[in-house]
Amino acid sequence: MNKQNNRIAFFFALPTSIILLFFLVLPVFFNLLISTFDIGTNPEQWFDSNVALDNYAAAIMQDGFINAVRNSIIYTILTTFGVTAIGLLAALCLKDPFKGRGVVITMVMLSWSIPSYVVGIFFGYIFQQDNSVVNFLLFDVLRIDIYSSWFGIQWSYNELGQIIAPRWLDYKYSVLTVAIPAIWHYWPYSMLLFLAGLHSIQSDINKAAIMDGADKIDKFLYITFPILRPVFVSVLVQNFIINIYSFNIVVMMFGNGTIIPSKGADMIIPYIFRTSFQYWSLGIGASLSTMLMLIVGFFVFYYYKKLNGNEYA
Numbered sequence: 001m002n003k004q005n006n007r008i009a010f011f012f013a014l015p016t017s018i019i020l021l022f023f024l025v026l027p028v029f030f031n032l033l034i035s036t037f038d039i040g041t042n043p044e045q046w047f048d049s050n051v052a053l054d055n056y057a058a059a060i061m062q063d064g065f066i067n068a069v070r071n072s073i074i075y076t077i078l079t080t081f082g083v084t085a086i087g088l089l090a091a092l093c094l095k096d097p098f099k100g101r102g103v104v105i106t107m108v109m110l111s112w113s114i115p116s117y118v119v120g121i122f123f124g125y126i127f128q129q130d131n132s133v134v135n136f137l138l139f140d141v142l143r144i145d146i147y148s149s150w151f152g153i154q155w156s157y158n159e160l161g162q163i164i165a166p167r168w169l170d171y172k173y174s175v176l177t178v179a180i181p182a183i184w185h186y187w188p189y190s191m192l193l194f195l196a197g198l199h200s201i202q203s204d205i206n207k208a209a210i211m212d213g214a215d216k217i218d219k220f221l222y223i224t225f226p227i228l229r230p231v232f233v234s235v236l237v238q239n240f241i242i243n244i245y246s247f248n249i250v251v252m253m254f255g256n257g258t259i260i261p262s263k264g265a266d267m268i269i270p271y272i273f274r275t276s277f278q279y280w281s282l283g284i285g286a287s288l289s290t291m292l293m294l295i296v297g298f299f300v301f302y303y304y305k306k307l308n309g310n311e312y313a
Contacts, residue, residue, distance in 0.1 A: 028293070031286050031289060031293075032286075032290060034282055034283060034286040035055050035283060035286035035287040035290050036051065036052055036053070036055065036283070037051065037055075037283050038051045038283050039281075039283045039286075051283065055283045055284050055286070055287040056287045056290075058284055059275075059287045059288045059291070062284070064263075064271065065271070065288075067263060068266050068271040069268060071175045071264070071265060071266055071267050072244065072267040072269075074176075074179075075175050075178060075179055075182070076240060076243045076244045078176070078179040078183075079179050079183055079186070079239070079246075080236065080239045080243050082179070082183040082187070083182075083183050083239050083243075084190055084232070084236055084239055086183065086190070087187045087188070087189070087191040087193070087194055087235065088190070088191075088194050088232070090108065090187070090188075090191040090194075091190075091191045091194035091197075091198055092198070092224075094191070095195060095198045095199070109192065111185055112185065112186065112187075112189050114185070115248075116185060116249050116252075117249075117252045119181050119184070119185045119248075119249055119252075120181065120250070120251065120252025120253045121252050121253075123181035123184075123249070123253055124252060124253035124254065127168040127169050127177055127253065132165070135165040135166065139163055139165060145163050169253060169254060170264070171264055172264045174262050174264035174265040175264055175265045175267070177253075177265070178250055181253070182246060182249055186239065186242060186243075190235050193231060193234070193235050193238075194228070194231060194232075194235065196231075197227075197228045197232075198224070200227075201223075201227050201228070205223060205227075233303055233306075236303075237299075237300055237303050237304065240296075240299065241300065244268075244269075244292070244296060245269055245296075246267065247269045250265065250267055250269070250270055251270050251273075268292060271288070272285050272289055272292070273285075275288060276289075
């Protein structure tokens with residue numbers, strides 16, 4: 001009987017295993033293989049020069065690598081924690097039934113349903129270098145330059161005394177600008193996961209806490225969050241993966257997909273894409289993607305191992 005069950009399980013698992021082999025295992029294998037060769041623009045010489053690990057050293061020493069890594073770290077931290085925090089706060093606000101709750105949740109989820117490249121184009125227009133919507137609202141409508149001067153914030157002015165509008169996509173910390181649309185786009189997904197987790201908490205637990213005199217803060221800190229912690233860790237890991245591999249929003253905000261963001265917003269995925277397919281250094285690009293895959297894989301393995309070990313239960 002057990003052998004028959006094993007055969008049935010193997011039969012149903014075989015198609016999925018084949019798909020994983022061709023779309024996961026083989027690409028990873030070939031990426032590792034390509035990273036050990038000096039592959040350039042001539043296909044006939046692609047596999048003539050095995051350079052072993054030289055591509056990895058060359059990738060790290062490339063101009064712009066450190067800058068892309070730094071921006072990616074800043075962007076990933078901001079967006080991951082921003083998306084998770086806003087999603088959790090929204091879920092707490094929407095967990096209890098009220099009139100029109102379904103409509104509110106549906107409207108909130110619309111921003112997540114929009115394709116990411118459309119989000120990039122839209123916010124690229126809002127923050128465009130000249131005559132941006134943000135500058136119009138800040139300086140023409142709200143006159144933020146006048147009020148901010150009360151707190152010692154200085155802006156640049158020309159010879160006629162007119163303010164020189166900031167170029168939000170072309171300054172030292174433009175990675176902060178790129179993080180805004182990413183947070184706006186992805187937080188509803190986190191909210192949806194947190195709502196599912198909150199609905200799994202039995203109402204009797206909250207009623208018992210109220211009878212014991214616990215207020216809302218105590219209920220969240222000592223009841224809701226400990227029960228929700230596995231969901232919280234899962235959402236955090238998923239957001240980390242989504243944001244570290246962010247591509248569409250980043251490149252579409254800078255000229256409809258030029259793949260050349262400003263220095264302050266260049267990140268590792270656009271950097272790998274340019275290295276591989278614009279500069280045609282496939283070996284170095286493969287080594288960069290391999291290093292990124294190992295780092296992300298270690299992070300995911302570490303936290304899911306803890307999660308499965310009930311350290312967050």
